[in-house]
Amino acid sequence: MTTIGQSTKSEAERIPIAEMSGVYKIFKQKKIEVMALRGIDLKIYPGELIVIMGPSGSGKTTLLNCLCGIERPNAGSVKIKGMEITKLRDEGIQKLLQEEIGIVFQSFNLIQSLTAGGNVELPMVVLGKLSKSERRTRVGELLKKVGLENRQHHRPSTLSGGEKQRLSIAMAFANDPSIVIADEPTANVDSVSAENIMRVFQEFMASNPNKALLIVTHDPALRKIADYTLVIRDGQFVRRIEKTTSLSSESEYENALMGTSNVTDLSKSRSSPLISNIIQKANFPYFNDISLCPNCHSTNIVKKLDFQNSFCQILENKLLQRAALFCRECNELSFITVISGDLDKLKIKREMIK
């Protein structure tokens, strides 16, 4: 089977800028273990703009943190330009972050005591490769690229959410990295700012054909600028949606979610007839209670609970199942988790499901 995160371009032709194979990440808090990533395979080649979409808690930030060395995976390999980074010491990771990877953090990570220009200059000062006048020239260019040339002397606290977001993007590009990774870059901004941010990313790719950009997001609009989109759920890639796949209508959204010929589907291989039979018998009282779109609160929604293909998991004797909800008012697709009644009442043995 094709690996979902595999590039469309021939592997022999080019070396990936970033590569993850079989990456697992488990967080332990007291006695509870959370498996945030479950066998991630991903190859990002020069010139690619890839979007990863998934619901809250699906492992997007963890994936980015493992890719850039901020988190160490429990298993698997992560390579940047062919170099294995999972075994690097802290100094090696710091060098990597200074030279090869630009990060647009979910929380901006701006230094409040520095001006906008000072924030963009800081990564260059730390790297120490440019003279002061070269740095100042580059700061001016970067601020212009993100439309903040008139805000150079402003402190972050005086900037709007969209301006802070664009400033953090300029910082990520400061040291001319091979790959920029962005965590929810349009999450906290209005639609006009989101359009501006998408334009900045597109211009970056157009003027840097050998670099790569990886964006994780909840925002389906970002899919428009991606070469392809990977859908992550519960720490695994479950779909790969090609750029050519138009998802403009409700039925196309449903098909992309539930699996069609032009969308790769992993989850089919996981479900056996026995398991799907048991899942179908479980009733999902909370699923029937859901009557509003979580985005715009409209009641004009279509719900889909897919017994065959979607993720399921047992927690405290209840079955958790991922379902989808399409809103005809705002055209948004949402993923929801629905919970069954007690499995014991179905008179089935839990071992059968494991």
Ligand SMILES: Nc1ncnc2c1ncn2[C@@H]1O[C@H](COP(=O)(O)OP(=O)(O)OP(=O)(O)O)[C@@H](O)[C@H]1O
């Ligand atoms: N440091 C941590 N300790 C314990 N659990 C963690 C930690 N970081 C993440 N997790 C858990 O790992 C899972 C994945 O988290 P992650 O932050 O990667 O999700 P996400 O897809 O980025 O979500 P969001 O869209 O809300 O930002 C979640 O269940 C989260 O609670």
Ligand SMILES: [Mg+2]
């Ligand atoms: Mg996150």
